[in-house]
Amino acid sequence: MATLDELHVRPGSRGQRHGHALPEAACRLARERGAGSLKTTVDGADVDARRFYEAHGFTNVEPGAPEPMFYYYRDLD
Numbered sequence: 001m002a003t004l005d006e007l008h009v010r011p012g013s014r015g016q017r018h019g020h021a022l023p024e025a026a027c028r029l030a031r032e033r034g035a036g037s038l039k040t041t042v043d044g045a046d047v048d049a050r051r052f053y054e055a056h057g058f059t060n061v062e063p064g065a066p067e068p069m070f071y072y073y074r075d076l077d
Contacts, residue, residue: 001073002030004040014056023074033075038072 001048009019030038040058042049050060050072058072 001037001039002026002033002035004038020050020056021052023058027074027076032069035076037073037075039071041071044070 004023006027007019007022010044027038038058042053042060044050053072056074058074060068060070060072
C-alpha cells in the first residue's frame with residue numbers, strides 16, 4: 001500500500017478541474033512501484049475533499065466492514 005500524504009490545489013484555482021489528473025498520476029506511480037492500493041487521510045469535516053476522492057474511485061469502507069474508516073483507499077488492480 002502506498003500513501004498519498006498531501007494533495008492541494010490553490011484556493012483560487014479550485015473548481016477549474018486542475019486537480020483531476022493528480023489522483024490518476026499518483027495511482028499510476030504507486031502501481032508502477034508495486035503498490036496494490038493507495039490511501040490518503042481526509043478530515044471528516046472536509047466534505048469537498050471527501051467528495052473529490054470518492055469521485056476518483058476512492059472509498060473509505062472496506063468490503064464487509066460495517067463502518068467507514070478514517071482514511072480513503074483505492075485498489076490499483
